[in-house]
Amino acid sequence: xxxxxxxxxxxxxxxxxxxxxxxxxxxxxxxxxxxxxxxxxxxxxxxxxxxxxxxxxxxxxxxxxxxxxxxxxxxxxxxxxxxxxxxxxxxxxxxxxxxxxxxxxxxxxxxxxxxxxxxxxxxxxxxxxxxxxx
Numbered sequence: 001x002x003x004x005x006x007x008x009x010x011x012x013x014x015x016x017x018x019x020x021x022x023x024x025x026x027x028x029x030x031x032x033x034x035x036x037x038x039x040x041x042x043x044x045x046x047x048x049x050x051x052x053x054x055x056x057x058x059x060x061x062x063x064x065x066x067x068x069x070x071x072x073x074x075x076x077x078x079x080x081x082x083x084x085x086x087x088x089x090x091x092x093x094x095x096x097x098x099x100x101x102x103x104x105x106x107x108x109x110x111x112x113x114x115x116x117x118x119x120x121x122x123x124x125x126x127x128x129x130x131x132x133x134x
Contacts, residue, residue: 002123003080003121003122004066005066005067005081005117005122006065006066006067006124006125007062007063007065007127008030008032008065010047010063011048011059011061012046012060013046013048013051014045014059014061014093014104015044015045015056015057016042017043017044019041019042020037021042023035023042024052025050025055027044030047030049031063031065032065032095032102033045033047034046048060059107061093061104061107062105062106062107065101066103067100068099078101081094081122084116084119084120084122085103085117088112088116090105090109090116091109092104
């Protein structure tokens with residue numbers, strides 16, 4: 001059975017904050033919101049529309065969700081998903097949640113990514129703004 005990917009229509013961006021800094025903006029928006037901390041930085045993934053003016057940011061990206069939930073014992077899911085994009089020269093950011101994996105594709109390369117995935121046998125389903133499948 002082919003792997004199923006769900007593309008969300010909202011653009012997301014990545015905001016870099018200093019280590020330990022709490023976001024002073026509404027970052028809990030969009031199809032995927034994530035706050036990650038290391039000793040060197042705080043990174044926030046949120047809807048591009050929520051990014052404050054002047055923030056250090058990358059994006060916009062289109063969030064693509066792997067239909068799940070995936071088993072923690074699954075091996076090679078990211079390799080399977082990312083290999084067609086490597087061959088197409090599409091740079092991405094990968095994230096995982098408890099239930100599944102996400103790939104953030106630069107919005108201007110989303111058609112290239114979709115073409116590469118379809119050629120590799122993936123099924124891509126657009127989702128609605130509310131997060132449901134259409």
